[in-house]
Amino acid sequence: MPPFLQVDNLIRHYQGVKAVDGISFAIERGRCFGLLGPNGAGKTTTVEMLEGINEPTSGSILYQGRPLGRRFRDEAGIMFQTTALQDYITVRETLEMFQQIYPRTTPLQELIESCSLEEFLDRDTRKLSGGQRQRMLLAIALVNDPEVIFLDEPTTGLDPQARRNFWELVQSIKQRGKTIVLTTHYMEEAYRLCDDIIIMDHGRIIAQGTPDALLAKHFAEVVLQLPATDFPASYPELEMQMSGDLVEILSSDLNSTINRLTEQGVSLAGLRIRQRTLEDLFLALTGRELRT
């Protein structure tokens, strides 16, 4: 059986700029696939080519073994980064309009429940809050009971509470066996939701795998954090970096590192140990902060 979505040597040039520069990957059915990368890395261009919105300069995209076509448009649900809707119509009317566009549809009641739309169902779409708007756009993406759902930075600009609510919605979609393609700025989001990720920079893939496998592969160490004020005048000879008021010490052997610190007379009262995150991985791979 061919992979659910198969991408081979995809290239997209814009007036001489290589936005996407020869990438290949496969997405399996029922998985949540994440594309990570800084602004300008080529995430949105890539995802728009997968959605059939943007034509590749060269390379191929196969959906269940066939080029993107009529069947794909019927079976794909898409949530763009920014979408304007028809003004002056309500959430309910918007959903009804999209239902009439597709041959197969999710019942309205199911959409209302799964995306928690009850409280603003009859409100003009221009008068929604950020979180409400994202929930409605998700409902539109689900209106055709899609096999695959594309979410392009769905929680950018939401407050933490709204973001957490949105993650729960995505989890419940995952549980129903849908395939999800997600781009995001937020490593925590990718870590929580994605089964597989690729990290892109300058139009190329620089890392690929499950989040945990990627971390294990790139980082043997854990991070010890101590308040900078707890250190004596001279620092011990250890691999260290400053992070705000904290000193971060990288360690692959926790016991010996702690012994060294006690020998130097460093107080361990404020010690915290954390695992390396995708954020660290990103910094290590690209030398850049992700969220800039």
Next chain:
Amino acid sequence: MSFRRFLAIMRARNKEFWRDRAALAWNFIFPIMVIGGFAVAFSGDGPDLYKVGITAAQSSQNLHFEEIKYIQFIPVTDLSAAITKVERHQLDMLISPATQQFWINDSSPAGYLLERLLNGSDAGFKREAVTGEGIRYVDWLISGILAMNLMFSALFGVGFVIVRYRKNGMLKRLKATPVTAFEFISAQVVSRLWLLLSVSALVFFLTDLVLDFRMYGSYFDLLIVFALGAICLISLGLLIAARLASEELAGGLLNAISWPMMFLSGVWFSLEGVNPWLVKLAQILPLTHVIDGARAIMIDGAGLMDIWPNLMALMVMTAVFLLIAARTFRWE
């Protein structure tokens, strides 16, 4: 082409139009205000001057009549057209020195006075009486105002709106669905056509209740002219909107098209007597053909056969605009 998808898009667009109170009010109130304003402004005692049409004399000798002050003499070449103007009170009198004839309208007080003056100064003219109701400026203006409203609503309601949809990403959203460009565009056209015709009909009948327009032709013929005109102007709007993504540029272009039409297509004043070059230029403007056709129906009682050159011109322009628009249309 799926009729269901076409209907879905069209219904949403109709709702948007009827619920956008500000734009809706503008569509109704603007033409009513203009028509009402001109009806009041031109309802006074008429011009200070008497207007007399005069055909070229064979001898160079002038009539004593022509020496009277406060009469404006207008040279006339087409006698039958001038007689029609007397019937409509656009000329108070018409004199033909060559044939020693004069024409006046029996229901015109000015004609009565001028007849007395002429008989006092030059004897021997034969009296030819015509009849006919006067045409007020508003009778003449109504076709122009309705057509102008049609033009603005068609150009901006389709052209500008599609550019806005493209800029704000709504077209991109629809491109990601099974909706085709043809379904989307025809939904916009039919929605706007239906709205334009219903708004025009309402404005017409509301103002008619008060002003009682001269309407000698058939309402069906008038509807045909306005429908063809609306389709033509909507197509022009589509042409402008085919691939622009800047609202400012689209707005500028739409203004650059609509303003010359407003002045050269005879909305406010007749182009008779202006530079022939301008009259020729006006022929390439769709609005000219809508207004000429509608005026001929309302004022002269013309039928569709009488105005076929105008109808043909509108249909040819529509075909050209649509062809180019379809070739150049882009979702993004």
